[in-house]
Amino acid sequence: MLGRLEMDVDDCIAAFREIMKAVFKKKKSSFPISLTGNMKAKFSSKSFEAEIKRLIKNRQGVLEDDFLYDQSADKDAARRCKVFVCAKSEETNQITRLRTYRTPGGFDDNPRIWEAALATSAAPSFLEPVKIGVRTYVDGAIGANNPVSQVEDEAANIWCEETRDLRPVLKCLISIGTGHCDIIATRDKSLKALAETIVKVATETKKTNEEFSGRWRVYLDTRFFRFNVDTMQEVALEEYDKEAIIDSRTRRYLEDHGMQRKVIVCVQNLRQKKYKPSQQFVLERARSQERKERDGQDGRRRMELGERQSTTTEISELIDRGSASLRRAADNPTKDDLLKALDDFTRAFRGMASQTPAPSPKESAKLQQKLTVACLRLSHIPIFSYNERMGYVREAEKQGSLGIDHAIRSHNEGRVAQMRFHMACVQAREVCLLLEINSEDRVTDTLRSKREGALGAIAIAFSELESFGGMDMHSYELLKRQYGSALLQGSRA
Numbered sequence: 001m002l003g004r005l006e007m008d009v010d011d012c013i014a015a016f017r018e019i020m021k022a023v024f025k026k027k028k029s030s031f032p033i034s035l036t037g038n039m040k041a042k043f044s045s046k047s048f049e050a051e052i053k054r055l056i057k058n059r060q061g062v063l064e065d066d067f068l069y070d071q072s073a074d075k076d077a078a079r080r081c082k083v084f085v086c087a088k089s090e091e092t093n094q095i096t097r098l099r100t101y102r103t104p105g106g107f108d109d110n111p112r113i114w115e116a117a118l119a120t121s122a123a124p125s126f127l128e129p130v131k132i133g134v135r136t137y138v139d140g141a142i143g144a145n146n147p148v149s150q151v152e153d154e155a156a157n158i159w160c161e162e163t164r165d166l167r168p169v170l171k172c173l174i175s176i177g178t179g180h181c182d183i184i185a186t187r188d189k190s191l192k193a194l195a196e197t198i199v200k201v202a203t204e205t206k207k208t209n210e211e212f213s214g215r216w217r218v219y220l221d222t223r224f225f226r227f228n229v230d231t232m233q234e235v236a237l238e239e240y241d242k243e244a245i246i247d248s249r250t251r252r253y254l255e256d257h258g259m260q261r262k263v264i265v266c267v268q269n270l271r272q273k274k275y276k277p278s279q280q281f282v283l284e285r286a287r288s289q290e291r292k293e294r295d296g297q298d299g300r301r302r303m304e305l306g307e308r309q310s311t312t313t314e315i316s317e318l319i320d321r322g323s324a325s326l327r328r329a330a331d332n333p334t335k336d337d338l339l340k341a342l343d344d345f346t347r348a349f350r351g352m353a354s355q356t357p358a359p360s361p362k363e364s365a366k367l368q369q370k371l372t373v374a375c376l377r378l379s380h381i382p383i384f385s386y387n388e389r390m391g392y393v394r395e396a397e398k399q400g401s402l403g404i405d406h407a408i409r410s411h412n413e414g415r416v417a418q419m420r421f422h423m424a425c426v427q428a429r430e431v432c433l434l435l436e437i438n439s440e441d442r443v444t445d446t447l448r449s450k451r452e453g454a455l456g457a458i459a460i461a462f463s464e465l466e467s468f469g470g471m472d473m474h475s476y477e478l479l480k481r482q483y484g485s486a487l488l489q490g491s492r493a
Contacts, residue, residue, distance in 0.1 A: 001015060001016075003083025005056070015055055017243070019051045019055070024043055026044075041127050042126055048121070048127060068099070069099060069110045084098060085120035086150060087116075087130075089135050098116045098120065111132045111133075119132060119139075122137060123237060124139070149212060167216065171269070172269045174224075175225070178228075179232040179246075209226060213226065221265060222404055225266045229253045231249050261460055264427075264461075271397070319367065322340070322342075322374070333380065338377050338378045342374045342375065345367060368406060369403050372400040372423075373422065375396035376392070376393070376425060379392040389433060396422075403419045404416060414471065417464045418465065424454070428455075434450070455488075458480055459480075462477075
């Protein structure tokens with residue numbers, strides 16, 4: 001729905017409700033075992049197929065029998081979303097990825113859209129297996145109930161086929177669980193096999209998450225996010241009428257104080273997808289490529305920078321000079337002081353990026369915090385145009401996100417809390433600028449929601465800072481009051 005039919009999330013949820021009700025409202029059979037001792041599908045695959053086809057027909061520009069992979073999309077710049085679904089082949093007992101795109105050198109099946117939807121949903125004992133060409137498929141949850149490793153492998157095939165290491169180049173990966181495991185057996189139809197498969201799938205899901213989180217622990221909750229409402233074990237796959245339970249427990253899960261912080265960081269990370277990749281992101285990709293080309297030649301100049309390597313002393317002088325300009329601007333903010341600070345910090349950042357070995361995450365985090373503060377303060381200079389001020393907000397957001405990443409990698413929880421507070425201020429500043437160009441009677445529900453979100457983000461981040469003993473809270477208290485007042489008044493901060 002999201003990728004091939006290009007539906008938005010709200011439309012997907014509405015369509016899913018209708019399909020669930022149509023398919024699961026009435027059982028095809030009350031007896032799970034046939035006269036021959038085989039498992040029977042409890043619900044009608046024909047009804048499911050009819051609902052999927054109806055959904056496709058209602059989408060403009062899509063025909064009922066269109067294929068999952070649409071060659072015309074390769075030439076359409078507006079359609080960039082790559083999507084695949086997992087299904088399990090009964091013949092090979094292996095997971096197959098059914099794609100909306102082509103992979104280099106791949107020999108992919110290309111089912112119709114409705115065939116792919118049926119195949120990836122054909123949970124044994126619920127729906128019949130699906131025949132596509134000469135092969136028969138069942139739900140890919142059997143073997144890939146948590147498909148995060150499938151996603152990692154697929155992304156590596158696309159972006160870093162030689163190194164197979166996705167971590168240095170991936171901006172954001174989100175894994176969303178279903179809360180519990182309710183998928184059942186394949187092929188072997190006996191009740192014993194059914195029970196064994198339930199346990200196996202549940203164990204596989206948990207093991208996959210633990211192994212993947214272990215490999216990505218440095219990026220956990222900065223680039224890799226796992227969300228899983230784990231209190232819905234009694235809601236079975238077909239119980240569409242228990243939506244209220246799912247809704248209430250999901251809300252309770254998201255209202256947890258720690259989870260709110262996690263969601264805020266995730267959203268801040270995702271928002272950067274709208275902008276060009278940051279310099280640090282590009283450099284990480286360049287370093288990965290250079291390691292392959294270098295072949296052991298230490299000290300090779302960075303091809304992308306094209307300049308000599310800066311010394312540690314030169315970088316320290318730039319940071320000290322920028323910090324002095326930032327201090328002068330604290331009491332009497334001026335454009336010249338702040339621009340000087342930003343220029344010195346940027347040059348220091350480039351110098352650090354050119355060093356071999358690379359600077360520590362601690363050093364990078366400290367510098368990116370200074371860059372974030374400088375950009376945020378520049379967004380308050382009134383002589384700049386609205387677009388210029390919003391541009392500084394965007395740059396502060398990018399530097400702040402990278403700063404959080406490096407602070408976590410340096411295991412400095414205090415620095416992480418500081419960066420998250422600054423990022424909350426960046427979020428608040430953006431809303432203040434939006435409010436600035438909209439009179440109160442023109443403020444939309446979306447903007448009101450953003451205002452409430454910004455207030456909540458600052459309150460949560462400030463509370464986190466307070467949990468660290470010995471931290472000077474005076475400046476943070478001033479910023480909290482400043483942005484809180486501006487957001488509530490809808491005026492300039």
